[in-house]
Amino acid sequence: MTEEQSKVFQRVVSVAQTFLVEAMEKGAVTTTLIAEKVDFVATHMAPGENVDRKEVVAELIRRFSLWIGGASTLSDKTGHKDWLTAARRKDWRYWQRYRDFLEGKMSVKAVDALDDATNKILELLEDPLREGCWDRRGLVVGHVQSGKTGNYTGLICKAADAGYKIVIVLAGLHNNLRSQTQIRLEEGFLGYETSAKNDVVRYIGVGENGRDAEIRPNCATNRSDNGDFNTKVAKHLAISPEQRPWLFVVKKNKTVLDRLLKWIRNHVADSKDADGRPLVSGFPLLLIDDEADHASVDTGDQVVNKDGTVDDEYQPKAINSRIRKILHSFSRKAYVGYTATPFA
Structure with a gap:
């Protein structure tokens, strides 16, 4: 199948799926109804095109024959205020364009399941518009190759719609893994290709049908192998509360995280905490930790005193320590780890 034939095929599938x-x-x-809709779409919307109608029907049968189990949750709502009402979900633009993008590739049932799962996660986080100090943390566990990246992309879209302003994604230990995650988030959230040159914008993924400049997210990293948060970016980057959300896709690397932490403290912090350390109060943070059991876990032997308190002199391992410091630099923050192999 040529690239042009593939585009026609996907277009017929997408339109027929909408009718179904x-x-x-x-x-x-039913199979009969699917065949009828495919014939209608192919005849009226792709006249003269060489569409393999049997393949289109087979793809739609597959999409409408899935069974997907629901997500289960364990939660502690101490200090949490319920907030995710239907009114708050109305007119969400980042999520809607991501949903539209997915419906061209996945079954409606799969997209509905993702919608439901990400709602459950988001409602357990805090309302980004809530004033004061709050800290919510959680872990999402899924099977290997079960769509965890798609899940946190959906969560990021909804979090941005709700009002989270800074999104940091910890994306593995190596440049190629970070770059792969960056590209996936460009397709599902940003809607455009990032590059070190900042040349002409090339819209991709959600941006192909949703080129709304008013909501185009900002990004401080790019898709190249060396596109991590670097010194050059740190020197020239400044943000303000009224801006569109900012995305940072970074490695779990001590130097990179130190650089990001320094930038947050020097250029984003707008107040001080009780100990006099720089604190960000104007931007709610969502931190996504991909493969959270890899490098993020503090594997040191922490001493616990007889009264149950921990040793104040204890120093966590390098990556874990930086993650803690980044989180502690925000008065309003949410941490969500993703893994298929939870650290036991």
């Missing part, structure tokens, strides 16, 4: 979703409200989606 509408038909679901009236009754079951």
